Amino acid sequence: MANEKDNLKLDxxxxxxxxxxxxxxxxxxxxxxxxxxxxxxEAVVISFDEIIQRIGSPEELVSCIFLGIKGDAxxxxxxxxxxxxxxxxxxxxxGVEASGYELDEFSASALKEICNxxxxxxxxxxxxLTGLNFISEVPLFSYDMLAATxxxxxxxxxxxxxxxxxxxxxxxxxxxxxxxHFFYVPKPGSLQKIFSALGI
Amino acid sequence: MxxxxxxxxxxxxxxxGSSPVKxxxxxxxxxxxxxxxxxxxxxxxxxxxxxxxxxxxxxxIKPEKFADTGIPLVVREMEKHGTKKSSLEVKMVGGAxxxxxxxxxxxxxxxxxxxxxxxxxxNRLGLKLVAEEVGGNKGRTMxxxxxxxxxxxxxxxxxxxxx
Numbered sequence: 001m002a003n004e005k006d007n008l009k010l011d012x013x014x015x016x017x018x019x020x021x022x023x024x025x026x027x028x029x030x031x032x033x034x035x036x037x038x039x040x041x042e043a044v045v046i047s048f049d050e051i052i053q054r055i056g057s058p059e060e061l062v063s064c065i066f067l068g069i070k071g072d073a074x075x076x077x078x079x080x081x082x083x084x085x086x087x088x089x090x091x092x093x094x095g096v097e098a099s100g101y102e103l104d105e106f107s108a109s110a111l112k113e114i115c116n117x118x119x120x121x122x123x124x125x126x127x128x129l130t131g132l133n134f135i136s137e138v139p140l141f142s143y144d145m146l147a148a149t150x151x152x153x154x155x156x157x158x159x160x161x162x163x164x165x166x167x168x169x170x171x172x173x174x175x176x177x178x179x180x181h182f183f184y185v186p187k188p189g190s191l192q193k194i195f196s197a198l199g200i
Numbered sequence: 201m202x203x204x205x206x207x208x209x210x211x212x213x214x215x216x217g218s219s220p221v222k223x224x225x226x227x228x229x230x231x232x233x234x235x236x237x238x239x240x241x242x243x244x245x246x247x248x249x250x251x252x253x254x255x256x257x258x259x260x261i262k263p264e265k266f267a268d269t270g271i272p273l274v275v276r277e278m279e280k281h282g283t284k285k286s287s288l289e290v291k292m293v294g295g296a297x298x299x300x301x302x303x304x305x306x307x308x309x310x311x312x313x314x315x316x317x318x319x320x321x322x323n324r325l326g327l328k329l330v331a332e333e334v335g336g337n338k339g340r341t342m343x344x345x346x347x348x349x350x351x352x353x354x355x356x357x358x359x360x361x362x363x
Contacts, residue, residue, distance in 0.1 A: 148339020
């Protein structure tokens with residue numbers, strides 16, 4: 001990923017992330033009736049271990065929501081919220097913070113619904129940008145060690161190389177300091193379709 | 201002291217060490233940790249298997265990544281250090297079903313397949329599988345103590361089990 005063409009593609013991916021996530025953040029802000037900020041997304045090629053380091057420590061408790069994206073350019077979306085952010089998000093959504101190391105069905109559903117909104121608006125934004133069809137699927141859920149959930153999710157989405165291409169960003173709700181990581185992992189061939197739709 | 205006594209194994213990798221070194225891999229989900237211990241030499245190794253079968257992939261592969269290539273690789277390495285295959289004690293940890301939701305069993309069945317392939321390879325090589333803590337739906341940290349051969353398994357909430 002060193003030459004000019006590849007850099008251009010990484011920039012294009014970053015821009016896709018920017019548009020998709022801005023749309024998702026707006027949808028979440030409307031849903032929660034709060035201001036949601038986002039960091040400028042990065043498109044990066046990194047190793048599994050580096051992704052984990054970006055987020056936190058491998059044994060840290062996180063919630064991880066996994067959504068398949070079907071349509072013209074399939075891929076997967078993963079959201080990671082650390083324990084503190086999971087609790088704050090749940091408090092905003094349900095009025096009740098989670099306690100302990102398990103989440104009940106109701107809390108898990110609330111988090112899944114949030115990610116449904118985020119992924120749906122991300123897919124919609126990229127869809128209208130590229131003219132391609134993106135459909136987000138029913139979310140899967142895990143509340144466990146960061147390394148265990150994230151690697152399992154990435155492997156399930158077909159990331160088998162040592163190096164992974166991801167769009168990564170943070171969503172931040174200022175007052176409550178909710179920090180969430182967002183990863184978009186395109187399936188093989190999907191990036192080419194997105195790029196050619198964009199004329200790159 | 202801790203840093204020189206503890207070796208850390210990343211995903212699709214392995215480490216070899218002798219007493220009193222501890223070899224650890226953090227947060228196994230669908231991946232399987234396979235530990236190898238020679239009680240006579242107090243020599244151990246820990247492999248972090250990511251996928252079951254290298255034959256599904258073409259081109260250059262990293263043998264440590266797969267059960268079918270990683271396990272024989274580690275055994276050969278230990279043999280170079282004087283281990284006899286017949287004296288190795290093997291333990292397995294991980295292979296969990298981490299996600300729940302509609303279709304999770306089929307989308308996320310990699311843990312199950314990892315466990316099955318590891319067992320098949322262990323069997324084929326005639327190795328002794330002396331303990332296992334596999335399946336379920338919890339992420340696990342695995343620590344091999346090369347002074348005893350004990351494997352400590354940690355799940356979230358600091359719940360610890362020694363196998």
